[in-house]
Amino acid sequence: MKRPTSSSLSYILPALSLSFVPPGVFGKPISRTTKCTQAQHPGPSNPSFETGDLTGWQVLSGTAFGNSSVTALTSYWGGPFNQKGKYFVDSFVASGDPAIGQLRSESFRASSYLSFLIGGGYDPVNLYVGLVRDSDGALLVSQTGMNDEALIRIIWDTSAWAGQNVHLLVYDNNSGSSWAHINIDDVRTGCNALQDDNGLTFTVFGEANQPATGSSPSCNLYAADVVRPQYHYTPYQGWINDPAGLIQWNGQHHLFSQFYPDAPLWGPMHWSHATSPDAVHWAELPAALYPPYPNNPQDTSGRWTGSAVNDSQNRLHLVFTDFTDLAFHPGATEQVVSTATSSDGTSYSLYPQNPVIGTVPPNSGNGFRDPKVFHDPTDNSWKLVVGSGDGSQGKVHLYRSTDLLSWTYVGVLFEGDGFTGSMWECPNFFPVGNKWVLFYGGRSLGWFEVGTYNGTSFTSETRGLLDAGPDSYAMQWYQDAAGRNLAITWLGNWPTSKWPSRLNGWAGQQSITRELFIRPDGGLGSRPIPELASLEQSGNAKSWTQKTVGDTAIVLGHTTTARLRLTVDVPSASATSFSIRLFSSSAEFVLVSYNFATRILTLDTSNAGYGQTGQWQPVVVPGSDGKLSLDIFLDRSTLEIFSSDGVVTSARVYPRYQESQDITIEASGHIVFDSISLTPLGSSWC
Numbered sequence: 214m215k216r217p218t219s220s221s222l223s224y225i226l227p228a229l230s231l232s233f234v235p236p237g238v239f240g241k242p243i244s245r246t247t248k249c250t251q252a253q254h255p256g257p258s259n260p261s262f263e264t265g266d267l268t269g270w271q272v273l274s275g276t277a278f279g280n281s282s283v284t285a286l287t288s289y290w291g292g293p294f295n296q297k298g299k300y301f302v303d304s305f306v307a308s309g310d311p312a313i314g315q316l317r318s319e320s321f322r323a324s325s326y327l328s329f330l331i332g333g334g335y336d337p338v339n340l341y342v343g344l345v346r347d348s349d350g351a352l353l354v355s356q357t358g359m360n361d362e363a364l365i366r367i368i369w370d371t372s373a374w375a376g377q378n379v380h381l382l383v384y385d386n387n388s389g390s391s392w393a394h395i396n397i398d399d400v401r402t403g404c405n406a407l408q409d410d411n412g413l414t415f416t417v418f419g420e421a422n423q424p425a426t427g428s429s430p431s432c433n434l435y436a437a438d439v440v441r442p443q444y445h446y447t448p449y450q451g452w453i454n455d456p457a458g459l460i461q462w463n464g465q466h467h468l469f470s471q472f473y474p475d476a477p478l479w480g481p482m483h484w485s486h487a488t489s490p491d492a493v494h495w496a497e498l499p500a501a502l503y504p505p506y507p508n509n510p511q512d513t514s515g516r517w518t519g520s521a522v523n524d525s526q527n528r529l530h531l532v533f534t535d536f537t538d539l540a541f542h543p544g545a546t547e548q549v550v551s552t553a554t555s556s557d558g559t560s561y562s563l564y565p566q567n568p569v570i571g572t573v574p575p576n577s578g579n580g581f582r583d584p585k586v587f588h589d590p591t592d593n594s595w596k597l598v599v600g601s602g603d604g605s606q607g608k609v610h611l612y613r614s615t616d617l618l619s620w621t622y623v624g625v626l627f628e629g630d631g632f633t634g635s636m637w638e639c640p641n642f643f644p645v646g647n648k649w650v651l652f653y654g655g656r657s658l659g660w661f662e663v664g665t666y667n668g669t670s671f672t673s674e675t676r677g678l679l680d681a682g683p684d685s686y687a688m689q690w691y692q693d694a695a696g697r698n699l700a701i702t703w704l705g706n707w708p709t710s711k712w713p714s715r716l717n718g719w720a721g722q723q724s725i726t727r728e729l730f731i732r733p734d735g736g737l738g739s740r741p742i743p744e745l746a747s748l749e750q751s752g753n754a755k756s757w758t759q760k761t762v763g764d765t766a767i768v769l770g771h772t773t774t775a776r777l778r779l780t781v782d783v784p785s786a787s788a789t790s791f792s793i794r795l796f797s798s799s800a801e802f803v804l805v806s807y808n809f810a811t812r813i814l815t816l817d818t819s820n821a822g823y824g825q826t827g828q829w830q831p832v833v834v835p836g837s838d839g840k841l842s843l844d845i846f847l848d849r850s851t852l853e854i855f856s857s858d859g860v861v862t863s864a865r866v867y868p869r870y871q872e873s874q875d876i877t878i879e880a881s882g883h884i885v886f887d888s889i890s891l892t893p894l895g896s897s898w899c
């Protein structure tokens with residue numbers, strides 16, 4: 214992400230008469246044992262706007278702020294605002310998004326820490342809450358919003374300026390019509406900046422707390438960010454979505470992702486690139502593909518999702534969607550298929566005669582994208598599936614090639630009935646045993662179809678969800694050297710506006726590597742690959758056998774980077790249900806429960822902090838031996854729950870408090886679990 218630089222701020226400076234202090238003074242993670250008592254001074258008056266107006270604050274300019282921008286609204290389209298007390302400031306409510314303006318607090322002496330709640334649009338240059346030194350007008354530190362309304366706490370280490378006179382500047386210079394406002398509430402200083410009124414310690418958010426780096430991720434860098442997954446792939450700064458180009462090539466697993474490095478938002482697409490010897494430990498490589506018009510960030514043309522194969526010259530051969538932004542290139546074909554190759558796996562050359570498929574087949578009005586190449590044993594050729602849709606139903610087109618460069622249209626492999634959406638993205642097609650599996654994204658969900666294939670068309674027998682949770686999309690399959698069917702899915706989803714990690718400069722993450730298999734009921738199942746055991750810190754593991762659980766909660770441990778496994782013999786359980794609390798404290802928790810009668814597993818994030826809230830309820834069935842196992846991966850802000858029948862349920866979780874790490878279990882009734890184990894997991898980057 215681009216933090217404001219002195220040059221990007223220069224056109225603001227004359228108006229504000231500010232000078233800019235580079236963010237390098239930050240970078241030390243804020244721990245719970247702090248120096249908060251060293252410098253404690255009162256903050257500005259009316260810190261939470263509980264007067265219901267701007268008493269104590271001063272409108273410097275514009276119409277975005279005024280007494281009517283202090284609001285008592287409690288909810289918006291995406292849920293509650295989560296203000297502290299009754300009121301907060303929202304630069305939208307007085308005069309709408311296009312209004313601009315500046316609001317400042319009273320001057321106060323800087324303490325060692327300062328925190329406040331922020332919401333609103335992402336625009337580090339034009340929308341922020343800043344700390345300004347009175348003596349020289351220097352903008353010491355600033356924080357922009359995350360394109361969501363709900364308020365999240367930002368914490369700054371302000372000890373470098375302790376005792377100096379400063380003020381807060383709420384700055385809205387964005388006159389756009391969408392996400393062009395900023396929300397603020399509850400300014401706190403000193404130790405109160407780190408803890409709430411009940412003594413719980415706030416989770417530390419804020420771009421200023423991210424150590425500066427130009428280099429690859431490392432365990433220390435990633436450990437410093439308390440919401441950063443430790444063993445799920447994330448971009449250090451910027452945005453990722455779909456995994457792409459998955460392949461094991463010359464021994465190494467390659468993971469590419471849709472990537473926009475300049476902001477934690479979708480933008481002109483690059484392909485980020487990481488490799489791994491075991492599909493667990495990743496090393497970051499330079500981006501593999503870049504958008505075609507990098508000099509104009511408004512032009513969203515980019516290299517969209519695609520796939521990788523090993524070609525006849527043992528090159529890593531990428532086949533992807535070349536997307537052209539028609540607003541800047543009228544008359545172009547918006548989505549075509551292009552290719553790039555690499556002999557060393559690191560640097561990629563675009564094929565000079567791109568595109569390799571430049572004409573969109575008939576009845577593809579909703580789109581034509583995400584080519585996935587596979588070797589088809591039915592005629593020993595290369596085939597490619599590509600997502601599409603027309604009118605009311607999604608479809609998958611099939612192409613054939615012998616050289617990966619010249620492609621012949623075979624026809625529509627399969628089309629839907631509208632239930633799974635009108636545009637299918639990211640299709641994958643591959644044999645498993647004597648069946649063929651087709652999966653794709655539609656209606657913001659990942660769907661599988663298991664059935665049969667005659668060389669030109671597919672007949673579906675069983676349909677289901679690839680992941681029962683809210684945060685999986687654009688899964689991609691690949692076959693490794695051992696012949697396993699592996700997959701990685703993007704743990705993000707479009708419908709939610711909850712992307713709290715944007716406040717730390719990044720958004721999006723990939724799942725752990727999953728192995729796919731056909732379940733006894735004919736559906737597609739997932740399980741974690743065994744290589745994940747290499748992350749286990751077994752010396753600190755806890756395990757129980759024949760563990761009795763009743764209606765008093767048992768604390769199993771206190772961690773958010775771990776693997777929790779349990780097995781129960783369902784016929785012998787006399788309880789009606791059991792429930793597990795994760796990311797739990799007195800203030801919040803994620804609830805995972807299982808009802809023996811209905812066989813419904815419930816993932817409930819209604820009380821789980823800043824992330825998306827809701828309930829997701831797949832049916833999970835015990836094995837023929839009566840056993841049911843759950844294999845739960847927690848990774849700071851990520852949760853993946855694998856059930857023994859192959860159902861997986863994933864969600865992103867952002868606790869508000871650092872204490873929210875308890876893992877507890879209880880039952881309504883009496884259960885003897887065959888086994889329970891809780892094993893801390895290490896980092897993919899160490």
Ligand code: FRU
Pocket residue numbers: 454455471482517518534582583638639654686687
């Ligand atoms: C799915 C998707 C793909 C497209 C890519 C663009 O998430 O919309 O269809 O290729 O993302 O980033």
